[in-house]
Amino acid sequence: MPEVGVSELSRFADDFGMDTFAVAGLALRVSEEFEVALSHDDIEAVATVRDLIDAVRELAPQTS
Secondary structure (H helix, E strand, O other): OOOOOOOOOOEHHHHHOOOHHHHHHHHHHHHHHOOOOOOHHHHHOOOEHHHHHHHHHHHOOOOO
């Protein structure tokens, strides 16, 4: 598999060839890692790396 650059604007489907199920699986693994509960709607809204980061940050406990 060729090496692909990743940026916050990278699109999972267009840039990495991921289908809806692969994106959902990735989102679930990330949510488990950061101990947040992404809803079905949150996961459906994830199209870019930035979308996933924002969804996790929104649900993550705030630290001071």
